[in-house]
Amino acid sequence: MRLFLPLVITFICGIVMILHFFIPHRPISTIGDGLTDWYMIVASAAIFLGAANLVQVHVHRINTKARNWKYSPVVLIGFIAMMATGLLWGVEETLPFDYMFQTMIVPMGATMFSLLAFFVASAAFRAFRASNWRATLLLASAFIVMLGRVPIGGMIWKQIPIISEWMMQVPNMAGQRAVMIGAALGVVATSLRMIFGIERSYLGGAD
Amino acid sequence: MNWEIIGIWLGAVLTLMLYSFLYRDNPFYKFAEHLFVGMSAGYWVIYNIFNVLKPNFWDELTGAGDGSPDYFMIIPGIFGMFMLARLVPKIAGLSRMALAMIVGTGAGLSLVSTLQTNCLSQIEGTIMPLSGVGTMGFIDNLIVVVGVVCGLVYFFFSKPHEGLTGKAAGVGITILMVAFGASFGYTVMARISLLIGQAQFLLFDWLPTMGIHL
């Protein structure tokens, strides 16, 4: 019973969005538009939930002196600093909020991501093994594409960039498309199950 | 005080702190990691308030935008509150309502859109002739058609991979491996590009502040 109302809401919202695609007529069109307006607001509440959770978690860590709790104030300070500068002065260019974004978040975000280059190198050395003919095939096609994407590839042999582009446009596309169609059916089936209340795990607990 | 140079130093020091993880996990990395988590959460909240909640909800509700209050906005407001109810264990169950709305809308939308874009359009694109397209066209089209069909056979779960099904699935997984290889080759480039970006920052923005020009 505690799930009845949520399931009804899911069903109505799902059906409206499907009909919205096929039926341009009122009232479906207006209800569909309204629903999308509401969606944005409810979805943005989720961000607050996330932030509130973050604060909760770290305050709890400090209170209980959990492992590595000494870093929790750093999280809170970073969070409060962004919040305060944003609320006090706004987000326009050259203001403190934007300054902190450009000078701290941007380089940190970029660095976090660039660590990947090192992990890729390490994976190349340790993990990418030509252990069977299929893995060998994977590596061979990776080699061609890697060479084709940089100027040096064309300098080695003029045809490499052309072959590399062909690999992307023919075998790669065929493989990607097969995965895509299969996955699309997975999405359709799961969406159906959710709309018809067969899939309830997202509401927490099966039955 | 030169804010620009301070900014470059801030960025460079934080960058080096994060790179220190490559040596091993250490307090500098942890400090920067936690700072990053906190600051990005703060950024998200601020943008959410200024770019979404204020204009799309508050201004609409109070009529600050175009002068006519839209009282229907109370409904998503209530659902939004439901979402936040998770924070209070006693009424946490209410958040199911909000979740139901998000999931229902998302499911309905993705059902039709995914079917159209990732399924029907792809079928349409695969229905192509093997004749009258020249030798190269014949080979290309044949690879695409066979690849797609055999790839689908690989993802067929109702039959064991034996006999003809097994052979087709074998062809399918082969094409998939070539695709994954291409994908991998392409990806390596992405990863290195990001390192290049940070290296450029350190070499051409940060070093000059110490008088080192490369």
Next chain:
Amino acid sequence: MKAFLPALLLVLMAATASGGGFVLTTEASDVPDDDGGRIGLVWTVSPDLPVPDSIVVERMAPGGEWEHVGSVAPIDGRYTDSELENGTVYSYRLVPWLQGVPGEPGPVVSASPAVKWLHSGRIGMLVITVVLCTIILLYIEAGKRGKDLFVRRIAGLNAVEDAVGRATEMGRPVMYIPGIMDMDDIQTIASMVILGRVARKAAEYGSSLLVPTCRSVVMSVSQEVVKEAYLQTGRPDAFRREDITYLTDDQFGYAAGVDGMMVRQRPAAIFLLGTFYAESLILAETGKSVGAIQIAGTAMVSQIPFFIAACDYTLIGEELYAASAYLSREPRLLGSLKGQDAAKLVIMILIVLGVLGATAGHWWEPAGRVAEFLRFLTHVE
């Protein structure tokens, strides 16, 4: 004097252009396949005359006088008038303006807005949607009624139990990472189903289960799912809510956080099931470096090569969805999987028929028409 020049220019414009003024032709028509109330205007402009500042769209009011409804840059070439009465005929003309002076209006055109009950470009898709959805729902129904449904073995899934068991033996935790997308993502949902099974195993073996999440909603759902699993295995006391945490919505903040957890807590088994982006490699590589058995699965094609490289088992694409059915053995999920297979069969037949038709159409025209029809059926506007 200031107004004189542009006025003169406009007079000249009108006089020199053979087809009249600046606006040569105008067409008005109902905007198709909408909820009505809209008329679209398109026009062509004279290439020989100087470009005016703007074009004012005028509509004839019931009284017969022209009223201003909008102004647009001359180059735009189209305008949509909205909030009109369906079925009423509206007349429009376009007036070019140069420095505050109107020029010669373009021709008068009329149209009436109409409303459609069904989008005409989407009928083929409607048919296919209904067919595919019916197939899937029928199979789910068959599954519910207890029809025995076979699913082929999926490599990697049998390893779930071993992985959890190994973690218990080593006295190290199990880590489950449900991807970085929110609860409305289908892969996350599939992942939640698998999480339930993994949690049950962890509860049975008595090993601790860490679930760091990237979305707060996913965190709450994970808590519910894991709690339920512990309840069902009769060990509600062993459930630790604080092991299922929310880190941050930020992708790399999350990756860094999970990385830290991996290095510090050294899980012996790591599950990476759900939607992953660039963080996949960081997570998988760090997981490998702490010596964990890793079972990964995602439908994100770009990340699959990395999982294949760094993990012990990888569920490719749809296998992730199949896994949730296979593991839970839940009849409805199995039925749904069967339904998907049937849908796949339909698609394969469509493609093969289409390709054969298109190929044979080169010599025998009726076959070509089959391909045409199939293309029409799958074409959506």
Next chain:
Amino acid sequence: MRKLLEMLDRVDRRVIYLLMALSVFIPLALRLSYPIPVGQGPSQDLFKAIDSLPSGSVVLVSYDYDPSTMPELQPMAVALTQHMFTRGHRIIAMALWPQGASLSQEAMSAVGDSLGKAQYDDWVNLGYTVGAGVSIVRMGSSIRAVFPQDRDGFPYDSIPLLTRVQSLRDIDLVISLSAGDPGIHAWVMMAGDRFGLPVGGGCTAVSAPEFYTYLGTGQLLGLLGGLKGAADYETMVREGRGNTPAGLATPGMAAQSISHLVIMAFIVIGNISYLAVHKRRKGAPK
């Protein structure tokens, strides 16, 4: 020899990290450069599509990325903005990722200032919206409903550039600069297939391979893939315009070349040492 291979098999990962770093830093510091040949391909398709739009067209550029992928996508944003402004197009920027809202401002105001383009007349930054695909569907009937004001709080109706732009139907081209989801997928699905808009894109090299399916069907009219795509575009924008400043992506391509070779060497050496050690272990008595 075998000893060496065994040593290689156990080599500390930090050595690998160091080699990787050197292969990037050294070519950059030495300012190595190779010419970038631009062949036929998705980059050129996008360039041609933008080039062939009539001057004054309205292009919607969605910044669906954040600082972490800036090195790949920001050069594209800059080069695209330069190209569109010099062709006289007007740009509406928005973001499906929160941090994209700040990145777009940076790119547009810098390029706009240098080319004498005015905010609100030639370009506008609508900012961030939550909801991704759902928001795009809403924009199909009303952009104002999603963005009642721009990033800095100016009401939608008071912005001159937007007076005739009511819904997606009034947009001539959509370009999504995408680092993942939401991004090109959402735009192709919602704006492209649902509302029939031409969609082009730029993406990280990671996601490029899967978008080739959309290129094959024409659902995507062109694509810039990663740093190479950005460098291609910079080269095309510069062609015939000698005074355009050097791009951001092109200088990185030499470092990219060297490090690709290093990675390939890693794969080869890794495999040789693995095979050698593995074979020996297999043969050894238990």
